[in-house]
Amino acid sequence: MRNLHVYILAAALAAIGFGVAAYKYFVIGLPLREKAAVSAWEVESEIRVTANGGPLKLSMFEPDDSREYSVLDKRVAAPEFGISIAPEGANRRLNLTARDAKGPLVARQRFLVRRNTARAPERRQVPPFAQEITLSQTAQTIARTLYVAAHAKSADATTLVSVLLRGLISPARSENVRFLLGDDRSPQKIAMLAAQILRVNGMIARAVHGIDLSKTGVTAEIRTWLEAHVGEHWQAFSVATGESRVPASYFAWWRGDAPFVKVDGGKFERRRVSITRVEETVLRQTLALGKHTGAFLTNYSLYSLPAIQRAVFRVIMTIPIGVFMLVVLRNIVGLRGVGTFMPVLIALSFRETHLLWGLVLFSVALAAGLLVRLYFDHLKLLLVARLGAIVMFVILFLAAVTVLSDKLKFEPGLSVALFPLVILTMTIERVSVIWDESGPAEAIRLAVLSLIIAAFCYLLMAARPVQHIFFAFPEMVLVLMALTLLIGRYTGYRLSELVRFKVLAEPRS
Amino acid sequence: MTPWQIARGLEAAGVLGMNGRNGDYILQCNPRKLYPLVDDKLVTKELAQRAGLATPELYAAFRYSGEIRRARELLDKYENFVVKPANGSRGNGILVIKGRVGDSLRLASHRLMNWDDLRFHMQNTLSGIYSLGGQQDSVIAEYCVEFDRVFETITHLGVPDIRLIAYNGVPVMGMLRLPTSESEGKANLHQGAIGAGIDLASGRTLTAVWRNSVVHQHPDTLAEVSGIQIPHFDRMLEIAAGCNAMTGLGYVGVDLVLDRTKGPLMLELNARPGLNIQIANQAGLAGRLKAVDRVDVGKNSVAERVAFAKEMFGVRAVN
Numbered sequence: 001m002r003n004l005h006v007y008i009l010a011a012a013l014a015a016i017g018f019g020v021a022a023y024k025y026f027v028i029g030l031p032l033r034e035k036a037a038v039s040a041w042e043v044e045s046e047i048r049v050t051a052n053g054g055p056l057k058l059s060m061f062e063p064d065d066s067r068e069y070s071v072l073d074k075r076v077a078a079p080e081f082g083i084s085i086a087p088e089g090a091n092r093r094l095n096l097t098a099r100d101a102k103g104p105l106v107a108r109q110r111f112l113v114r115r116n117t118a119r120a121p122e123r124r125q126v127p128p129f130a131q132e133i134t135l136s137q138t139a140q141t142i143a144r145t146l147y148v149a150a151h152a153k154s155a156d157a158t159t160l161v162s163v164l165l166r167g168l169i170s171p172a173r174s175e176n177v178r179f180l181l182g183d184d185r186s187p188q189k190i191a192m193l194a195a196q197i198l199r200v201n202g203m204i205a206r207a208v209h210g211i212d213l214s215k216t217g218v219t220a221e222i223r224t225w226l227e228a229h230v231g232e233h234w235q236a237f238s239v240a241t242g243e244s245r246v247p248a249s250y251f252a253w254w255r256g257d258a259p260f261v262k263v264d265g266g267k268f269e270r271r272r273v274s275i276t277r278v279e280e281t282v283l284r285q286t287l288a289l290g291k292h293t294g295a296f297l298t299n300y301s302l303y304s305l306p307a308i309q310r311a312v313f314r315v316i317m318t319i320p321i322g323v324f325m326l327v328v329l330r331n332i333v334g335l336r337g338v339g340t341f342m343p344v345l346i347a348l349s350f351r352e353t354h355l356l357w358g359l360v361l362f363s364v365a366l367a368a369g370l371l372v373r374l375y376f377d378h379l380k381l382l383l384v385a386r387l388g389a390i391v392m393f394v395i396l397f398l399a400a401v402t403v404l405s406d407k408l409k410f411e412p413g414l415s416v417a418l419f420p421l422v423i424l425t426m427t428i429e430r431v432s433v434i435w436d437e438s439g440p441a442e443a444i445r446l447a448v449l450s451l452i453i454a455a456f457c458y459l460l461m462a463a464r465p466v467q468h469i470f471f472a473f474p475e476m477v478l479v480l481m482a483l484t485l486l487i488g489r490y491t492g493y494r495l496s497e498l499v500r501f502k503v504l505a506e507p508r509s
Numbered sequence: 510m511t512p513w514q515i516a517r518g519l520e521a522a523g524v525l526g527m528n529g530r531n532g533d534y535i536l537q538c539n540p541r542k543l544y545p546l547v548d549d550k551l552v553t554k555e556l557a558q559r560a561g562l563a564t565p566e567l568y569a570a571f572r573y574s575g576e577i578r579r580a581r582e583l584l585d586k587y588e589n590f591v592v593k594p595a596n597g598s599r600g601n602g603i604l605v606i607k608g609r610v611g612d613s614l615r616l617a618s619h620r621l622m623n624w625d626d627l628r629f630h631m632q633n634t635l636s637g638i639y640s641l642g643g644q645q646d647s648v649i650a651e652y653c654v655e656f657d658r659v660f661e662t663i664t665h666l667g668v669p670d671i672r673l674i675a676y677n678g679v680p681v682m683g684m685l686r687l688p689t690s691e692s693e694g695k696a697n698l699h700q701g702a703i704g705a706g707i708d709l710a711s712g713r714t715l716t717a718v719w720r721n722s723v724v725h726q727h728p729d730t731l732a733e734v735s736g737i738q739i740p741h742f743d744r745m746l747e748i749a750a751g752c753n754a755m756t757g758l759g760y761v762g763v764d765l766v767l768d769r770t771k772g773p774l775m776l777e778l779n780a781r782p783g784l785n786i787q788i789a790n791q792a793g794l795a796g797r798l799k800a801v802d803r804v805d806v807g808k809n810s811v812a813e814r815v816a817f818a819k820e821m822f823g824v825r826a827v828n
């Protein structure tokens with residue numbers, strides 16, 4: 001009964017721990033490795049115009065977050081202009097206006113694109129913009145013919161669009177297609193035409209314009225593809241192949257037939273789009289995206305703490321793994337050092353000094369303290385008074401080490417300040433009691449064993465990957481707690497007992 | 510043998526491990542609040558007296574530093590006596606005083622000690638250096654047991670004692686602990702004493718272990734330690750069988766000594782008795798504890814429970 005209770009509790013704790021961690025990993029996108037890197041893209045669009053003199057109105061599109069990408073740090077550098085943003089169909093139009101502009105002017109638009117780590121829900125389920133039809137009556141008739149032909153050769157809406165697109169792309173174009181396309185056979189034209197043909201036949205479709213983020217450089221081309229509303233969502237179609245997908249690196253900028261730049265009262269000179277790839281850690285990106293979208297688990301995580309508390313918790317969150325290691329060593333292996341969790345505390349003190357110097361310092365302080373303790377033994381002092389005197393000795397010893405280190409310009413010695421002297425004192429006392437009771441051999445054996453365990457604890461607790469896991473996923477402590485509870489009901493043999501009772505396991509003669 | 514095979518062998522022999530003892534027996538049938546009854550030997554002594562069990566006579570108890578000044582006044586009239594911490598463990602902090610040399614006290618280990626040394630020792634004991642967790646302690650001065658002549662040839666210094674494990678009123682296993690020169694007169698196995706298993710049916714010693722290996726002779730006296738008939742063993746079983754009800758602890762280690770004039774005396778109880786007794790008996794405890802669980806012994810008389818133990822856990826029954 002009691003065991004069942006523990007099993008259920010442990011299972012629940014582990015499920016919560018793993019569940020929250022899995023959610024943070026898969027949905028929020030917190031990385032398991034601290035240094036895992038990911039790309040982001042800095043996009044800059046530069047537009048040059050020559051103003052006629054008088055009012056100038058210049059407008060362009062501003063990209064928005066999509067299912068695949070988030071757009072951050074949007075900035076416009078156009079000092080001569082007033083800036084306003086207005087929605088226009090599926091897009092956001094950036095209007096730059098000046099009352100009295102003259103000569104060449106430059107407007108720069110800059111933003112950072114990050115690939116979403118979490119899958120954001122699709123924003124626009126139904127197209128909010130008017131399904132304009134611009135084809136002439138004749139053209140509409142031809143469009144219907146093309147649609148019927150494509151319909152006959154396809155199985156569903158997706159393949160229909162593909163078949164239709166292939167008919168438009170194929171070099172062996174039919175008479176009807178050639179009529180509709182005219183001389184312009186650019187992808188833009190094909191995409192717009194396909195959208196028109198589909199609209200004439202009652203489907204919802206639009207041309208999409210964007211850039212290929214994988215083609216970094218100073219003169220990025222504008223790519224165009226087709227989106228058709230199939231079933232419940234928008235489906236992208238390549239106008240190069242007709243297939244129902246576009247490369248993942250395609251970043252949608254604006255939708256519809258409108259040109260990117262509109263200029264009133266001036267002459268459009270040229271536009272240049274540059275794409276620069278920047279390396280970022282997944283961690284930084286996820287945290288930035290979490291702030292951007294206001295995700296609860298990111299904003300109420302340990303990462304949201306001020307820097308000092310963050311540093312403290314980076315250490316504190318590793319204590320459970322050290323404690324767990326001691327539980328395993330005690331109850332499964334059967335090793336015991338000096339004191340229950342003393343090695344974890346010693347390991348914490350090594351953080352200040354680093355391992356080698358910490359071991360040296362601890363050993364020297366322990367040896368010196370033991371000598372003093374053995375000397376005090378002759379003075380027949382009472383317990384608490386004796387402990388007090390040893391604390392004072394340890395403080396003086398550490399002070400002397402620090403001053404000497406400073407004089408000798410020995411850096412690690414100065415880090416001693418926070419070396420926990422109470423831990424040191426208690427260790428000295430425990431070791432000396434063991435010395436009295438079980439002899440020097442046992443005392444030294446236990447002290448050395450404790451230091452070895454402490455060193456292992458330190459190596460485990462100071463390892464960056466371990467620190468990252470427990471800081472990014474504090475719920476993993478619940479998993480450790482579940483395991484600890486299970487060990488708490490482990491009534492089997494300890495490894496050391498296999499040696500201790502070995503004679504009893506041999507078959508009786 | 511692989512570790513796995515050893516583990517299965519131990520399982521088959523019914524050997525109780527530390528985790529099993531703590532998790533399945535001590536945590537289940539020894540409520541923490543009853544520990545003071547056995548951790549403090551003064552309390553245990555009173556308890557035993559009320560239950561009519563013989564214990565070594567208490568000469569004096571020292572609870573406060575101030576009382577220690579009177580140590581000589583109170584104890585000088587006794588030629589032999591034992592000084593020990595009321596909350597001590599593992600036989601630490603026990604001094605056995607056997608006679609005087611001039612103004613000095615002569616210890617059983619032939620060391621000499623003056624009264625000041627003894628007072629300092631008592632002072633230290635009061636401040637808790639021998640108690641678990643270092644809490645305030647008391648000092649007991651009591652009758653020094655003159656152990657039975659049976660053990661004369663197989664004891665070096667110290668007093669041999671008999672440890673019985675009692676579970677739910679049934680003695681399940683016993684061993685005779687013999688001090689050696691290495692254990693400095695202490696009867697604790699981990700300090701180098703010999704442990705000899707006892708056939709519960711007959712009260713005869715079985716094989717013995719010393720430092721985890723099987724021995725047949727006492728390392729100091731070279732006398733045979735197996736096959737020794739312990740006198741008054743039935744009385745010891747009866748004492749042990751009464752200890753669970755007396756303390757409320759379901760799983761308890763009972764330490765007894767055999768005085769040559771006063772017979773079996775209960776020395777102390779242990780709520781966390783060690784597992785070495787299994788090595789001394791070459792037998793596992795878990796199997797015997799389960800055998801007790803299988804029968805309802807709660808309402809039976811002490812005599813019936815002792816008879817049950819002798820029948821179930823005698824050598825003939827076990828083999």
